Amino acid sequence: MGTIQQCIFCKSTTNSFNSVEHIFPESLGNKEKILDKGFVCDTCNNEVLSGLDAELLDFEGIKFMRVMNGIESKSGKVPVANFPNLKIENPNKDHIKVHLQTMKHVRDQSDTGFKLDFRGTRKMDAKRLKLLARSLYKIGYELVCLDHGRDFVLSPRFDEVQDIILGKKDFSGYILMGSNEKSENPRVSYYPLKDEQGREFMAFDFVYLFVRFIFDMERREALPEAGTKLERMTVMKF
Numbered sequence: 001m002g003t004i005q006q007c008i009f010c011k012s013t014t015n016s017f018n019s020v021e022h023i024f025p026e027s028l029g030n031k032e033k034i035l036d037k038g039f040v041c042d043t044c045n046n047e048v049l050s051g052l053d054a055e056l057l058d059f060e061g062i063k064f065m066r067v068m069n070g071i072e073s074k075s076g077k078v079p080v081a082n083f084p085n086l087k088i089e090n091p092n093k094d095h096i097k098v099h100l101q102t103m104k105h106v107r108d109q110s111d112t113g114f115k116l117d118f119r120g121t122r123k124m125d126a127k128r129l130k131l132l133a134r135s136l137y138k139i140g141y142e143l144v145c146l147d148h149g150r151d152f153v154l155s156p157r158f159d160e161v162q163d164i165i166l167g168k169k170d171f172s173g174y175i176l177m178g179s180n181e182k183s184e185n186p187r188v189s190y191y192p193l194k195d196e197q198g199r200e201f202m203a204f205d206f207v208y209l210f211v212r213f214i215f216d217m218e219r220r221e222a223l224p225e226a227g228t229k230l231e232r233m234t235v236m237k238f
């Protein structure tokens with residue numbers, strides 16, 4: 001009698017399974033939402049999935065908020081956010097230092113403050129949005145597995161999602177992105193909903209610090225038009 005081992009992504013039963021899987025990256029402060037050994041093979045964990053975690057951590061909104069709030073990485077370092085025109089750091093977690101290359105991005109200076117324009121490191125094009133979507137789908141899919149078990153996520157309903165997360169299939173979809181109230185630990189909730197044909201899908205709501213994403217990993221068409229603003233959320237379609 002051995003413990004059942006089967007990867008919920010590639011479905012392998014024979015690969016090695018030596019590590020647990022953090023549903024959110026540990027560097028976002030996740031110590032609780034973890035899949036035990038035997039759910040994700042080392043190959044998927046160390047290759048595709050760690051690349052997707054890195055993508056999420058490199059997303060400007062998250063990188064910026066980690067620095068502003070002094071959130072330590074798993075090795076205990078407070079991150080530094082590098083942007084093309086400036087660098088932001090928070091070395092003692094109580095004092096934000098901004099290093100500017102030039103004053104030309106500083107606006108509205110007064111005795112009480114100023115506004116700062118900072119530019120993203122990388123362009124947020126469809127290619128990058130898909131990487132961000134896959135990193136969010138990974139979180140959503142693993143959370144559903146944690147709540148409902150391996151048999152549920154290995155049903156044919158999620159075959160397409162597995163291929164998309166692993167990068168084996170091109171896809172379209174949408175993410176709603178916006179800001180929210182502060183939530184120190186990453187938090188994701190989901191709601192079962194029905195589409196126009198009566199098929200069930202789940203809407204996910206991911207909140208970290210002040211960054212919020214709403215997504216669903218099963219429907220390919222965005223209901224609101226791309227670019228629509230809904231209560232501080234913007235629809236991004238790819």
Ligand SMILES: [Zn+2]
Binds near residue numbers: 012041
């Ligand atoms: Zn695998």
